[in-house]
Amino acid sequence: GAVVSQHPSWVICKSGTSVKIECRSLDFQATTMFWYRQFPKQSLMLMATSNEGSKATYEQGVEKDKFLINHASLTLSTLTVTSAHPEDSSFYICSATSQGDQPQHFGDGTRLSIL
Amino acid sequence: GDSVTQMEGPVTLSEEAFLTINCTYTATGYPSLFWYVQYPGEGLQLLLKATKADDKGSNKGFEATYRKETTSFHLEKGSVQVSDSAVYFCALLPSNDYKLSFGAGTTVTVRA
Numbered sequence: 001g002a003v004v005s006q007h008p009s010w011v012i013c014k015s016g017t018s019v020k021i022e023c024r025s026l027d028f029q030a031t032t033m034f035w036y037r038q039f040p041k042q043s044l045m046l047m048a049t050s051n052e053g054s055k056a057t058y059e060q061g062v063e064k065d066k067f068l069i070n071h072a073s074l075t076l077s078t079l080t081v082t083s084a085h086p087e088d089s090s091f092y093i094c095s096a097t098s099q100g101d102q103p104q105h106f107g108d109g110t111r112l113s114i115l
Numbered sequence: 116g117d118s119v120t121q122m123e124g125p126v127t128l129s130e131e132a133f134l135t136i137n138c139t140y141t142a143t144g145y146p147s148l149f150w151y152v153q154y155p156g157e158g159l160q161l162l163l164k165a166t167k168a169d170d171k172g173s174n175k176g177f178e179a180t181y182r183k184e185t186t187s188f189h190l191e192k193g194s195v196q197v198s199d200s201a202v203y204f205c206a207l208l209p210s211n212d213y214k215l216s217f218g219a220g221t222t223v224t225v226r227a
Binding site: 004006032034041042043044046049093095097103104105106107108109111 | 149151156157158159160161164204213214215217218219220222
């Protein structure tokens, strides 16, 4: 149980395009979802926390207009990287919990490459 | 704030060797502690956890004991396999928060 599906797993696109990444909880209701960014050989950096039906809370230094997060249902959150540029290339990972219970359940990540 | 300090890697071992990855933490109150594993190109999987002092988490031959007196949560495995090659993250969940704090990660490579 407690499966989190992230899609796509890998995306390559041109600079200036917007990219949407989906995070779905398949067998539980995710009241809270987290979005992380991971640079090569580094740890995870929390970007934002989203609670179903409310605006996401962004960590300091993360541009909310650049990284749009929507958590409209208890099983789906999306991260949209708007007008992506090469410096946005990274590995993005989502996680989800139910009513704040731990542990967080992680998706398999999305590797984003901007040309 | 609460934080985790994790042994730096990379660590390279031969099959059947003993593995230890050190993890110490700084926290107020009584945090929960976790070890996550990340295989190449994948997300994180929970390996084990402990929620209070002296708890021992165990899974797949890995163990870690929550030591409040030394503020540590070292990961150990008695006999590693090639399939244990991965990046291991120590993580802390504060008692009064919902955000995980991760260590830097330790890359472990097991050679046949």
